[in-house]
Amino acid sequence: MSSFEDADTEETLTCLQMTLYHPDHLQTGRxxxxxxxxxxKLPSHKVVNFGRHSSTCHYIxxxxxxxxxxxxxxxxxxxxxxxxxxxxxxxSQKTSLIVDNHELGYLNKVKLPPKCILRFGDYQCLVEKQDGESLTFFETQFALSPTCLLQENLWPLRMPVPENGPQSTLYSTLPTEMDENEL
Structure with a gap:
C-alpha cells in the first residue's frame, strides 16, 4: 500500500470572503x-473580533x-x-451595525446570510460564505473594493416600499401636478 492510499482525506474549509470599502481608505491606511x-485558517471554536484594539481584535x-x-x-x-x-x-455601544437592512444595537446578534452587506459608520463590507466540510477549521479571505459596495452590487439602502398595503395610502394622498385646464 502506498502512502497516498494511507493519507488522511483533506476536507474543504468553510471560507468567509470579505470585501472591504471605506470612502477614504487610500489616504488614511485604515x-x-x-x-x-x-x-x-482559524480554529472553528475561535471568536473573531474586528475593531481597533490590537490586543483583543484579530482584524484591526x-x-x-x-x-x-x-x-x-x-x-x-x-x-x-x-x-x-x-x-x-x-x-459597539456607540455605533449600530447594519446587516443587510437589519440594524443591530449593542450586544444584538444575528445569523449571517450566505451573502450580505455589513455597514457601520462609513465602512461597508460584502460578506460571502463558501461552505466547506471541516468542523475543525474555517478560513477568512479579504479583498479591497475601490468603489462603493452598495452601488457596485445594486444593494438597496432601505427596505422596498410595497405597492399595496398601509404605506400605499400615504402616497395616494400626496398632491399631484395638474394642468390649469383640468380644474
Whole structure:
C-alpha cells in the first residue's frame, strides 16, 4: 500500500470572503493591518473580533471612529445540521451595525446570510460564505473594493416600499401636478 492510499482525506474549509470599502481608505491606511488576497485558517471554536484594539481584535481597523471591538463573528452549527453558519454580534455601544437592512444595537446578534452587506459608520463590507466540510477549521479571505459596495452590487439602502398595503395610502394622498385646464 502506498502512502497516498494511507493519507488522511483533506476536507474543504468553510471560507468567509470579505470585501472591504471605506470612502477614504487610500489616504488614511485604515486597512493596513489586514492581509488582502490571503486565506487565513482559524480554529472553528475561535471568536473573531474586528475593531481597533490590537490586543483583543484579530482584524484591526486603524481608525479612531471604530470601537475597540466593533463586532465579533462566531461559528456554530444548527441542531442536526453539518453546515457551519456564522453569527455576528455588535460589540459597539456607540455605533449600530447594519446587516443587510437589519440594524443591530449593542450586544444584538444575528445569523449571517450566505451573502450580505455589513455597514457601520462609513465602512461597508460584502460578506460571502463558501461552505466547506471541516468542523475543525474555517478560513477568512479579504479583498479591497475601490468603489462603493452598495452601488457596485445594486444593494438597496432601505427596505422596498410595497405597492399595496398601509404605506400605499400615504402616497395616494400626496398632491399631484395638474394642468390649469383640468380644474
Amino acid at each position: 486597512f493596513q493591518a489586514i492581509r488582502f488576497c490571503h486565506r487565513e 481597523f486603524q481608525d479612531k471612529q471604530v470601537s475597540r471591538i466593533q463586532f465579533s463573528l462566531q461559528l456554530f452549527r444548527d441542531f442536526n445540521s453539518s453546515v457551519l453558519s456564522f453569527e455576528i454580534k455588535n460589540m
